[in-house]
Amino acid sequence: MNDSALDSAEQYQTIARAIHYICANAKRQPTLKEIAEAMGFSEYHLQRVFTAWAGVSPKRFLQYVTKAHALEALRASQDVLGVSLDAGLSGSGRLHDLMVSCEAMSPGEIKALGGGLVIGFGLAPTPFGQALLGWTPRGICHLVFCDSDESVQIESLKSRWPESTLQRDDLAASQLSGRIFAKELERGKLHLVIRGTNFQIKVWEALLQVPSSRVVSYRQLAELAGVPKAQRAVGSALAANTVGYLIPCHRVIRSDGELGSFRWGVARKQAIQTWEACSDG
Structure with missing residues (x-):
């Protein structure tokens, strides 16, 4: 399969499967090879499709699914509770x-x-x-x-x-x-x-x-x-x-x-x- 064979809906299904795998295994920090094998793709193909869709690599995406990142984002959002909201x-x-x-x-x-x-x-x-x-x-x-x-x-x-x-x-x-x-x-x-x-x-x-x-x-x-x-x-x-x-x-x-x-x-x-x-x- 090549990138051009994936329309937007099919591309999302690929990404969704990759995201599900990454989230489920985030604690052990899976390698690109492990993620690609789980998807049934080559490392090159997964890297291209994922990066084209998300703008970041699967490895960088791991940073967004850790609890530490989520807690940092919550702390950064405290200002939305201020009186001068707008x-x-x-x-x-x-x-x-x-x-x-x-x-x-x-x-x-x-x-x-x-x-x-x-x-x-x-x-x-x-x-x-x-x-x-x-x-x-x-x-x-x-x-x-x-x-x-x-x-x-x-x-x-x-x-x-x-x-x-x-x-x-x-x-x-x-x-x-x-x-x-x-x-x-x-x-x-x-x-x-x-x-x-x-x-x-x-x-x-x-x-x-x-x-x-x-x-x-x-x-x-x-x-x-x-x-x-x-x-x-x-x-x-x-x-x-x-x-x-x-x-x-x-x-x-x-x-x-x-x-x-x-x-x-x-x-x-x-x-x-x-x-x-x-x-x-």
Whole structure:
């Protein structure tokens, strides 16, 4: 197999397998040869594919999956808890610079179950595998990763908005994905339309203020959201998020440095964190 034979989805599957192996064996620091043999690839091939995707070698990636690195990242994120939150987050983080904005759907819109609403949707490649995207004239309302039968995710979208008119457009979805995951992003161009309880929206809006390549603990996020004693409920709010990546649940880890859960898989969570860190230099 050569690099050109791998499309973006297949490339991510290779990377996901490598990440899973690296994370599972990080304590003993496996060599490039060991990782490549576990993947069934040559060292040269794995090095090329991994570096092209992540921007760093598998060996460098090991640094990102150690608990020491995670704990250091948590300590570095303490400033996001300050009163001058916006000033503290004025760095060059990719999604922070993008200034993703969002608005909540009104109770009336939610009660109508999408009646009179036109939702475009489609499957698109991303650096982290296939994703199902959904959007309205007001903004993006859905982004979930698809590791199994795509029909399951499509039915989930339909059941969430049973009275809406869904219009499939995979080309538009691919174009939207290209904007979301582009290396060079334009400021202020993406708008989210989100549906959730008041508590969930409060948590998601707090999470949007955590810049790319940074992580916070569940406790820190609870403080950011103004609910310091509701760490368990914060975790439930993250699990209910249906706008993956843009509402960056992947940036929340446990206070002991462990990754914690992620509805689209821990390997993908680690992949996104590392991809952002490498993209931000």
